[in-house]
Structure formats: structure tokens, C-alpha cells
Amino acid sequence: MKKQQKYSFHYPLLSILLCAPVIAEDKRVSTNLPEGNEISTPVAPTQPTVTIEKDQGWIQLTSGEVLLGRLIGTVQEDQNSYELVIEFDSDELGDVEIDVEDIAVLQTSDIFRVRLVNGETHEGRLTIVGDKLTIQNEGIHVYPVSLVVSIYSRVESEIERWETDLFLGANLSKGNTDELSISGEVSGKRQTVYSRTLLKYIGNVTQSSGEKTAQNHQFDGSYDIYLSNRIFFRPIKATVNSDKFQNIDYRINASMQLGYFIITQSDLEWDVSLGPGFQYTQFYTVPEGESSSEQSPTLVFSSDLEYELTKDIDVSHGYDLNWASNASGGVRHSNHVSVDMELVDDLDFTVKFIWDHNSNPKVDSEGNTPDKNDYKLNFGLTFDF
Numbered sequence: 001m002k003k004q005q006k007y008s009f010h011y012p013l014l015s016i017l018l019c020a021p022v023i024a025e026d027k028r029v030s031t032n033l034p035e036g037n038e039i040s041t042p043v044a045p046t047q048p049t050v051t052i053e054k055d056q057g058w059i060q061l062t063s064g065e066v067l068l069g070r071l072i073g074t075v076q077e078d079q080n081s082y083e084l085v086i087e088f089d090s091d092e093l094g095d096v097e098i099d100v101e102d103i104a105v106l107q108t109s110d111i112f113r114v115r116l117v118n119g120e121t122h123e124g125r126l127t128i129v130g131d132k133l134t135i136q137n138e139g140i141h142v143y144p145v146s147l148v149v150s151i152y153s154r155v156e157s158e159i160e161r162w163e164t165d166l167f168l169g170a171n172l173s174k175g176n177t178d179e180l181s182i183s184g185e186v187s188g189k190r191q192t193v194y195s196r197t198l199l200k201y202i203g204n205v206t207q208s209s210g211e212k213t214a215q216n217h218q219f220d221g222s223y224d225i226y227l228s229n230r231i232f233f234r235p236i237k238a239t240v241n242s243d244k245f246q247n248i249d250y251r252i253n254a255s256m257q258l259g260y261f262i263i264t265q266s267d268l269e270w271d272v273s274l275g276p277g278f279q280y281t282q283f284y285t286v287p288e289g290e291s292s293s294e295q296s297p298t299l300v301f302s303s304d305l306e307y308e309l310t311k312d313i314d315v316s317h318g319y320d321l322n323w324a325s326n327a328s329g330g331v332r333h334s335n336h337v338s339v340d341m342e343l344v345d346d347l348d349f350t351v352k353f354i355w356d357h358n359s360n361p362k363v364d365s366e367g368n369t370p371d372k373n374d375y376k377l378n379f380g381l382t383f384d385f
Contacts, residue, residue, distance in 0.1 A: 059088060059098065060105040067093070071108050071126070074151045086151065100145060105129055111137075111154045115193035116147045117229060123154060149229045150193050164188045167350055169380025181206040181214070183378045185352075196224040196232070204376060216243035224259065232259045234273055237300065239320075246370045247362045249282040251329075253322060255300040267308040274301050279324050285365035296328035312342040330360035340382055348382040 072087040106128035124137030167185040190197040206214035218241035234257040255277025277298040301321040318336040340348040354376040361370040
């Protein structure tokens with residue numbers, strides 16, 4: 001997964017270079033646009049003047065450095081603003097992440113959507129001076145920065161709202177045993193100031209000496225509504241999966257959950273959710289006289305953790321606990337661990353480990369009982385879109 005550069009502004013030479021465009025005589029922000037098209041923003045008397053283009057924004061840090069470029073938005077949308085990190089596309093440094101508390105002045109030329117802790121949203125051009133945020137549209141609104149939950153760029157098309165990752169892995173063995181294993185995963189995330197949508201597909205197929213030894217598919221989807229900067233409501237979480245060698249023709253699980261962000265830092269995010277659900281299972285085969293399907297109420301617990309170990313290495317762990325009746329499979333644990341190592345922009349080398357445990361697998365028509373544990377270790381490449 002692509003991560004932006006976490007930049008620490010404490011280099012004297014870099015400070016001199018970045019401050020080169022600063023003009024100290026005037027005390028306002030101006031542009032090189034024709035007369036009548038200037039963007040002029042009053043700032044505190046101690047702040048310099050920065051000349052910008054029409055589509056540019058700029059940031060001055062508390063340490064004095066100035067960056068020209070474009071604000072992208074907040075990196076973490078679920079925490080108090082003074083712990084927030086914003087993402088800024090600098091003309092000189094590329095994408096950088098900056099703590100909001102390190103910003104003395106920020107000016108945007110694009111339109112952004114801002115969500116406040118009371119649930120209100122506003123759109124307009126943004127200015128931050130000290131601890132005050134000014135939103136300029138048809139009118140002018142001024143708020144303490146501490147009341148801001150998230151900032152998002154206004155998008156022109158639906159596809160711009162989505163972040164998508166594609167993982168492809170393959171293992172090939174030749175010799176005494178001919179084996180081919182192919183794994184794939186597609187995940188998508190859509191975020192707004194109000195909600196979050198998560199979608200994921202995982203597929204694995206293994207063929208050994210001309211015979212399939214593994215074949216499973218799983219689709220997950222959930223929709224979250226932010227109730228506050230920490231709490232979210234998940235009206236629907238749905239999972240559909242099929243695993244021939246677990247004697248599962250298809251299994252549908254739907255639940256409703258209440259969630260909480262335990263940790264929301266620039267390099268670490270962890271949220272958990274819990275709620276009731278319902279499960280329907282159709283088996284491939286069953287012993288004569290037994291029902292080929294089962295249904296059961298469930299209790300579902302979910303945990304998602306993402307950690308930026310270093311600038312180039314990310315670790316994530318997803319866990320689901322599904323508690324159903326014994327006839328429907330009993331208690332299921334699903335652990336997904338992923339380590340992504342950035343090779344170049346938008347391309348990572350990825351190692352994935354999956355452990356699925358089913359306490360009561362269903363006996364098939366031949367009297368065979370599937371193993372309770374399934375382990376998968378996949379190596380491949382992840383493309384970020």
C-alpha cells in the first residue's frame with residue numbers, strides 16, 4: 001500500500017531553499033494573476049507574503065518553512081484535529097504528511113469539504129492562521145481548528161472517491177510434484193466526511209499433478225456511518241464465501257455492528273466492532289438423511305489494524321470472529337496478516353498469511369471431516385490505484 005513521505009522540517013539548508021519564494025515586505029498573500037483575479041488573504045503581522053499560482057496552495061510551518069503546492073486532505077479522518085495529519089502535495093518534495101499542530105498558516109485555492117465534531121459540514125476555500133480555520137464560500141465561517149474532524153477535497157466524479165488495491169500471487173513447482181497455486185485479492189475503500197465503504201474479494205486456486213487441491217472464494221463488504229470522531233455504526237456487514245474442500249457450497253453471513261476507533265495515529269489505526277447477525281450455509285454434500293443446509297443467528301466481532309512500520313513497510317491485520325450454532329459450523333476465527341514493502345510508487349512486494357479455524361466442520365457424504373484449520377502463505381505484488 002502506498003504511503004506518503006512523513007517529513008520532519010528541521011533542516012537549515014532545506015529551510016533556506018523553501019523560504020526562497022517568500023517576500024517579506026508585504027503582509028498579505030497575493031498571486032501573479034491578472035488584476036481582479038488575485039487571491040488575497042490577510043494573515044498575522046508576523047507572517048510573510050507568498051506568491052502563488054491560481055491552482056496552488058501553500059503552508060507555512062511553525063518553524064518558518066514554506067511549502068508551495070496543493071492540499072490533498074486529512075490522512076486520519078477519525079481523531080481530534082490537533083492529532084490529525086494532513087497530506088500535502090508539495091511542488092518540491094512530492095506528497096508529505098504534516099501534523100496540524102505544526103502548521104502556522106495554510107491557504108488553499110481549491111474547494112474542500114470540512115466536517116466538524118458536531119456533525120456539520122461546510123464547503124469552501126480554507127485558511128488556517130494559528131488555531132483558527134476560515135472557510136470561505138458564499139459567506140465566511142470561522143472555527144477553532146480543534147473542532148475539525150476531517151477535510152476532504154471535493155471530487156468531480158465517483159471514481160475519485162475510491163482507493164483500490166490489486167494483489168496477485170503465484171507459486172509454481174515442477175519435478176516430482178507439479179503444482180500451481182494462484183491467489184488474488186481486490187480491495188476498495190470509499191471515504192467521505194460522513195461514511196466509509198469497504199469491499200474485498202479473495203480467491204485461491206491450487207492444482208497439484210492435474211488435480212485441484214484447493215479452491216475457495218470470499219467476498220466481504222461493509223458500510224460505516226460516523227457517529228462521532230471515534231464511534232461508527234455499521235448497518236450492514238456481509239460476507240459470502242465458498243470452499244469446496246471445507247464442504248461449503250456457499251455461506252452467507254450478514255450482521256449489524258457498532259464500532260469504535262481504539263487508536264488513530266498517523267502511523268497506527270485500530271478499530272473494532274461487534275454486533276448480531278444471521279448465517280445461512282449450503283453444504284456441498286452431507287450424509288444421507290441429513291439436511292444439506294443450516295441457518296443460525298450469530299454474534300460477529302471484527303478487528304482491523306494498520307501500522308506503518310517504516311516509511312516503506314506497512315503491516316495490517318484483520319480478524320473476524322463468527323459465533324454460530326454447532327450445526328452451522330460453530331465458532332469460526334479468521335486471521336489475515338499482510339506485510340507490504342514498497343518497491344516503487346504504487347507497486348509493493350506483499351507477503352500474506354491467512355489462518356482460518358472452524359470448530360465444527362461439516363462431514364461430507366463419504367464420511368470425511370474437513371480439517372479444522374486452513375493455513376495459506378502467499379507472495380506476490382500489490383498495485384495501488
